[in-house]
Amino acid sequence: MCMTLFQSTVSLQQSLLAKKAAPANYIFLENLLFESEAASAVDCASSCWKRPDCWSFTVTTTSLGTTCRGHAVWMTSANERILTATTSLWHLNLDWLERECSNNRECGVPLSECFAGKCLCSPGYYYSNSKDSCVEGCEEADLQSTFVAYPGYRIHLRNIVCTGMPREDCITVCGQHARVRTCDYLPLGGVLYCCLQPVTKLDFPSDWIVDPTSTSYQRTCV
Numbered sequence: 001m002c003m004t005l006f007q008s009t010v011s012l013q014q015s016l017l018a019k020k021a022a023p024a025n026y027i028f029l030e031n032l033l034f035e036s037e038a039a040s041a042v043d044c045a046s047s048c049w050k051r052p053d054c055w056s057f058t059v060t061t062t063s064l065g066t067t068c069r070g071h072a073v074w075m076t077s078a079n080e081r082i083l084t085a086t087t088s089l090w091h092l093n094l095d096w097l098e099r100e101c102s103n104n105r106e107c108g109v110p111l112s113e114c115f116a117g118k119c120l121c122s123p124g125y126y127y128s129n130s131k132d133s134c135v136e137g138c139e140e141a142d143l144q145s146t147f148v149a150y151p152g153y154r155i156h157l158r159n160i161v162c163t164g165m166p167r168e169d170c171i172t173v174c175g176q177h178a179r180v181r182t183c184d185y186l187p188l189g190g191v192l193y194c195c196l197q198p199v200t201k202l203d204f205p206s207d208w209i210v211d212p213t214s215t216s217y218q219r220t221c222v
Contacts, residue, residue, distance in 0.1 A: 017045040018057075018090040021074070026081040026089070027058055031072040037065055041088070044068035048092060055094070055108030060087040073108040074133070097127060097148075109133055116151050123150055124202030126221040136202070138181075138221035145175030147183075147217040154184040154214040156207040159195040162188070170194030174217060186214035 033054055038044040041059045047068055048054040054070045061067075074091050075081075099119045101107055107119035111134035114120075121127045121134035127148050128135045160180070165173070167185050174183035174196055184195045200218060201208040 017042070017049060018092050021056070021076070021089045021091045023077050023081070024089060025083060025085055025087050027060065027069060027084045027087055028071060028075045028089075029080045029082065030075070031079075033070040033072055035067065035069045038068035040066065041090070044070075045090065045092070053105065053108075054092070056089065056091045058087050058089050060084055062086060072105065074110055076110055078110065097121075097132075111136070120148055120150070121218075123153065123208060123216070123218070124200040124205075126200075126218070128221045130222055135221060138219075140178055142222040143178070143181065144220045144222060145172075146220045147171060147174070148220060150216045150218065152210060152212050152214070153208060154186055154195075154211045154216050155182060155197055155199065155201065155204065156209045158197045158199050158204055158207055159184070160198060162193045162195040164191045165194050167192070167194075171217060175219065180219070182216055182218045184214055184216050186211065 033051060034047070036047065038047065038059070044057050044059050048057045048070045051070065053072050055073050056075045057068060057070045059066060059068060075089060096107065096109055096119050100117060101114035101119050104113045107114050111122055111125045112119055113122045125134040125136055126138040129144060170183055170185050173194060174180050177196060179198045180196045181200050182197045184197070186193055186195065
């Protein structure tokens with residue numbers, strides 16, 4: 001049985017259907033979509049893939065067989081769980097960032113939401129390139145020169161400087177300043193301005209305002 005589990009796990013990793021996640025040896029109680037018997041870990045992954053609302057699954061293998069449990073979000077150590085030996089947690093490999101959506105449930109990554117019809121990290125949270133997920137904080141040295149765009153919003157009066165320039169130049173300049181975490185592109189007096197800020201929405205929630213003419217860009221994290 002141990003050899004069968006090992007072979008199934010290798011096959012699942014090689015298939016690129018899913019990636020192993022932490023914590024291991026738990027089953028989760030929240031957002032359960034289905035629980036069924038499975039021939040292997042790959043079979044469990046296929047069952048999850050067939051459901052557009054399934055984002056993660058666990059595989060529990062015992063002498064009685066393999067049990068598959070599918071969930072509507074990426075389960076993490078923050079979710080309610082029960083210690084269960086010989087259980088592995090898997091997240092589906094999904095190109096989720098900027099995927100089209102109609103509601104938050106279609107964006108199953110923790111700290112993400114359906115924003116302006118796309119799955120994005122909730123404003124103020126950073127997209128982590130290495131983790132392919134959303135994180136609350138990002139060290140200055142880990143800030144990247146790529147961005148997540150939030151159309152129709154901006155941060156009010158928290159800028160270091162505002163300068164008139166094309167949008168493409170604004171993005172470039174924003175990524176070159178170590179302190180800058182967000183930049184807003186907005187029209188002021190008939191001129192398009194790039195405003196650089198060392199803060200995000202999480203730092204000043206009340207200053208995150210609706211402005212249909214603006215776009216707020218937040219840097220991603222390593």
